[in-house]
Amino acid sequence: MKSSLYIAFFVTILCSSFTLKKNQVEANRIETAQSKIxxxxxxxxxxxxxxxxxxxxxxxxxxxxxxxxxxxxxxxxxxxxxxxxxxxxxxxxxxxxxxxxxxxxxxxxxxxxxxxxxxxxxxxxxxxxxxxxxxxxxxxxxxxxxxxxxxxxxxxxxxxxxxxxxx
Structure with a gap:
């Protein structure tokens, strides 16, 4: 039971990090687009x-x-x-x-x-x-x-x- 909780926790952390990176990449893309005008x-x-x-x-x-x-x-x-x-x-x-x-x-x-x-x-x-x-x-x-x-x-x-x- 504890191992399945650890796995669920690990998967949640892993997915969150991808979402944060995606948002950060999007923010950088917008900033770069404005600086290239x-x-x-x-x-x-x-x-x-x-x-x-x-x-x-x-x-x-x-x-x-x-x-x-x-x-x-x-x-x-x-x-x-x-x-x-x-x-x-x-x-x-x-x-x-x-x-x-x-x-x-x-x-x-x-x-x-x-x-x-x-x-x-x-x-x-x-x-x-x-x-x-x-x-x-x-x-x-x-x-x-x-x-x-x-x-x-x-x-x-x-x-x-x-x-x-x-x-």
Missing amino acids: DRDSIIVYAKQYLGIPYLYAGNDPKKGFDCSGFVNYIFKNYGITLPRSSSGFKNLGTKLAPEDFKVGDVLVFYGYRNKNIVGHVGIICEANGMHSKFIHASSGKAGSVTISDLDSDHYSKRYYKCINVLH
Whole structure:
């Protein structure tokens, strides 16, 4: 009787170790997939939507994008889930120093009326610190997905932070 209990115990331990290893392998696979995302391919993918009209609450290239809908849509293509609202980026990630900005990082801006509320997001497409360019869905003059200069008066005054969402 005792020997069959020992065998059952041994089989349970053995099966558990295989399950743990399988879960660990899966976690490593996901982590590796994210680290292998080519930042330039994100921008190539995003640029195909240049000119798509701005649409409040939009997240569909057939209808239009708002800023967070655009960023969410682009990164979703790479298996990365980001907030659907620009305000959801306020406490997301760690603020990068300008010299650490990379293509594919997300820029977060305050609203143009209120310096306490996050109101806009975009993706760096040319990294050069505070002289970077970014692609975003603009409700302003462009009224569409466009590329803008971070160092323009309009955006430099509203800049809140830049975050890496690909680590």
